[in-house]
Amino acid sequence: MAKSFLSLATLGVQQLRPYLPGKPVEELERELGITGSIKLASNENPLGPSDKAVEAIRKYSHSVNFYPDGGGFKLSARLAEKFNVDRACVTLGNGSNDILELAARAFLTPETSAVFSEYSFAVYPIVVQAVGAQANVAKAFSLDHATMPLGHNPESLLASVDENTRVIFIANPNNPTGTWLPPQVLKQLLNDLPDDVVVVLDMAYNEYMDESLQIDASEWLAKFPNLIITGTFSKIYALAGLRIGYSLSSPEIADVLNRVRQPFNTNLLAQEAALASLDDKEHIKSSVAINDQGKAFLQKSFDDMGLDYLPTMGNFIAVNLRRDGQVIYDALLQKGVIVRPVGNYNMPEFLRITIGTEEQNKRFIKTLSEIIA
Numbered sequence: 001m002a003k004s005f006l007s008l009a010t011l012g013v014q015q016l017r018p019y020l021p022g023k024p025v026e027e028l029e030r031e032l033g034i035t036g037s038i039k040l041a042s043n044e045n046p047l048g049p050s051d052k053a054v055e056a057i058r059k060y061s062h063s064v065n066f067y068p069d070g071g072g073f074k075l076s077a078r079l080a081e082k083f084n085v086d087r088a089c090v091t092l093g094n095g096s097n098d099i100l101e102l103a104a105r106a107f108l109t110p111e112t113s114a115v116f117s118e119y120s121f122a123v124y125p126i127v128v129q130a131v132g133a134q135a136n137v138a139k140a141f142s143l144d145h146a147t148m149p150l151g152h153n154p155e156s157l158l159a160s161v162d163e164n165t166r167v168i169f170i171a172n173p174n175n176p177t178g179t180w181l182p183p184q185v186l187k188q189l190l191n192d193l194p195d196d197v198v199v200v201l202d203m204a205y206n207e208y209m210d211e212s213l214q215i216d217a218s219e220w221l222a223k224f225p226n227l228i229i230t231g232t233f234s235k236i237y238a239l240a241g242l243r244i245g246y247s248l249s250s251p252e253i254a255d256v257l258n259r260v261r262q263p264f265n266t267n268l269l270a271q272e273a274a275l276a277s278l279d280d281k282e283h284i285k286s287s288v289a290i291n292d293q294g295k296a297f298l299q300k301s302f303d304d305m306g307l308d309y310l311p312t313m314g315n316f317i318a319v320n321l322r323r324d325g326q327v328i329y330d331a332l333l334q335k336g337v338i339v340r341p342v343g344n345y346n347m348p349e350f351l352r353i354t355i356g357t358e359e360q361n362k363r364f365i366k367t368l369s370e371i372i373a
């Protein structure tokens with residue numbers, strides 16, 4: 001009898017537990033027999049994409065018989081200008097997830113290790129496991145930490161690096177916690193890390209952070225040739241469905257990533273929509289504003305309800321229900337409010353709520369209050 005194909009797969013793949021994405025709204029509504037539900041589960045921008053992006057998608061929809069620009073010239077040039085770096089520093093990805101995977105494939109083998117924190121983004125263990133590398137999981141701050149409960153602990157990240165470590169993943173701010181490392185702490189960590197360890201600084205929520213916490217990419221890249229900063233158009237730019245992200249790194253690292261990426265990894269509509277989005281400053285401003293207001297409203301509501309939550313610089317909040325989060329998640333779901341349970345992150349008593357529109361936030365709080373009353 002033939003062996004199972006799973007047993008024929010590489011060891012890393014055999015032990016892989018795939019990412020569990022949130023279900024699309026349509027599918028859930030069909031399953032539950034409900035309509036009019038709201039999705040606050042995947043940190044998508046509730047305002048929808050920029051009109052400029054939609055216009056670009058319309059305009060270029062007639063050109064999809066052509067392959068996209070494999071080098072993504074226009075978009076990388078625009079990103080280079082925005083961040084004041086050389087165009088050779090920019091790599092485009094099919095979502096920033098693509099870049100995380102390129103980094104793992106380029107630098108990791110079963111003989112090497114990668115470091116990331118507990119409670120950090122679920123994609124890191126997956127890309128590390130897929131190539132069979134060892135995951136050194138750093139202890140995060142405890143739940144009773146004074147300022148950054150469950151946040152990345154720079155000391156334990158550093159201590160988790162061993163002689164085989166090639167890559168460290170740091171999400172700033174982190175998903176699902178929302179916690180962050182201030183620039184001076186991050187810089188110290190980069191100074192302390194061996195300079196042959198590639199540091200992937202995942203800044204998917206960068207645009208939502210207080211400006212005082214945002215870093216000067218150009219200055220940091222000049223100082224740290226081992227740094228890869230990743231960014232995405234999925235979050236504030238509201239193009240998650242198009243899959244487009246990027247990284248900024250030294251030209252040498254960009255060359256390495258370029259060797260492992262597919263020739264046409266980013267699609268034509270995504271490139272054009274991303275380009276148009278970068279020009280829509282108003283859309284970004286309104287997105288930040290609605291997020292700030294929603295965050296204040298949710299935090300106040302949680303305070304009133306006596307619920308703890310983690311500090312956040314993202315467009316989401318992790319709230320501590322002090323009871324089985326999955327049960328509350330299911331109850332919310334029945335009432336058409338879709339949020340994210342985070343038991344798979346070892347946070348079984350939390351739920352992660354994407355900050356929505358005023359109306360969505362109110363509906364969520366009202367429904368949650370009814371459930372836990």
Ligand SMILES: *Cc1c(COP(=O)(O)O)cnc(C)c1O
Pocket residue numbers: 043094095096097098121171174175202204231232233234235240243244245
């Ligand atoms: C959402 C998210 C991303 C973005 O993923 P894309 O592939 O760009 O859609 C990356 N990192 C973190 C931490 C995220 O939460």
